[in-house]
Amino acid sequence: MKHLNHTNDDAISFISKIIDNKSEKADKEILRRRRKAEEIGSSKPNELTYQERCHSILDKNKKSISDYDTDFNNDQWTDIKLGIPSVTITEENDKTDFKKLYLYRNNYIQELCNDLRKSNYGEWMCPICQVTPVNSLDHYIPKTKYPLYAVHPRNLIPCCTTCNGHKSEKVVEEGKRVYWNAFLDSVEQRYLYCDIILENGIPTCNFSTKKGDLSDELYKVIKTTFDDLHVADTMRDGVSCFVTELRDSIVKNLIKNNFESLEQCICVIKQLYQPKNVNDVRKVAQLALLDSPAFLKVVNDLVSCKNISSMDISPLIA
Structure with missing residues (x-):
């Protein structure tokens, strides 16, 4: 198992960029109804686009997202909260919206991968097994239970799909990590x-x-x-x-x-x-x-x- 240098990109800015890069088909119809309401002088429909919903979730949860970095830097995982701590619409809707932000082939996710590769001297083998090329990003804190961190840059660790697929979703016990975190762990002694x-x-x-x-x-x-x-x-x-x-x-x-x-x-x-x-x-x-x-x-x-x-x-x- 190996250590990797992590990115220092600001998490709020990074997540905001990804939100601005995403949209849904339904958004076109929402925007069309708004324009029509403006044309006839009626009140705007009380509905938000996907980007607006995600930005609203982000704005209400900035402290929790910052708490991830505090826990990360101290390696004491006591402030990681399940789900979406501050709900905007309903918890399930908010979870679904934020989970959908992650896509491995997203331009900004791939840009993150390229930056990580450069900062690790071009090394792109899985840091867990060391024998398989990186072909995925592991959500160290799983996005299914913790969707707020679905695209947090310190929560996306280069990995192979084999190691990634075996990892349990129970990664923290009593504020302590269960699994190797390539951004945090480094060992000089032989094991x-x-x-x-x-x-x-x-x-x-x-x-x-x-x-x-x-x-x-x-x-x-x-x-x-x-x-x-x-x-x-x-x-x-x-x-x-x-x-x-x-x-x-x-x-x-x-x-x-x-x-x-x-x-x-x-x-x-x-x-x-x-x-x-x-x-x-x-x-x-x-x-x-x-x-x-x-x-x-x-x-x-x-x-x-x-x-x-x-x-x-x-x-x-x-």
Whole structure:
């Protein structure tokens, strides 16, 4: 799991921009009736367009929206209120209107995605599993229960649909977060581990977590996220190609660099795979493979195959 830099865009301004960019078909008829009323000098119909309704909700709930940032900055989630705290029409109507503000392909949402990508040095892999490209935004506080934060910029976290789909809507307990928040959480100590097991004769990466030197509170967040979102399964599937890639890389290096032994080659490659981030899933998997007798046997069997040469090996390189 990784940390991401978040946007500092003002939430009220950002939400207001999205409201101004949205409309409904019924709005044309509402505006038509207004114009007609003006033409004949009668009173205007007492009905609001979609934009007007949403702006009204926004105006009445500015404090609650600001409270999100207060809780976010303090990482104490005590002011997050269900539904729409200050109702303008009816609670269900207000909820429906604000939930509809979110659309992943909305221009301003995509602009937010692009800004987040730039501020994170172009990195666009899911911060939870690290193996799947970002293709959605996770509403950390779910929009179904908390529609007021449906397009709050600090509540929209880049994620893959697999991890996003497994996340429960119960994200806060007694003011404490249950799940990893990539905008807030960052860990330097190691917690991610990988064992290599054989499945149908093929070395497979089996991921797990260990508390180590982490605080009880932080490890609980990591473990709950890892378990509830089935992160081990996603990681295992995502790194399945590493077995073949690493095998072929070792054999290619043996031939190209004339190593005296497989052990010498492995030792050199290990130095190249030392991670800056000790929880980098790709590096954790690669180092586990390099230490695995089962994987090294696969490599050794290929090296020992009849007449391995540079010509023989070229088709094996990914």
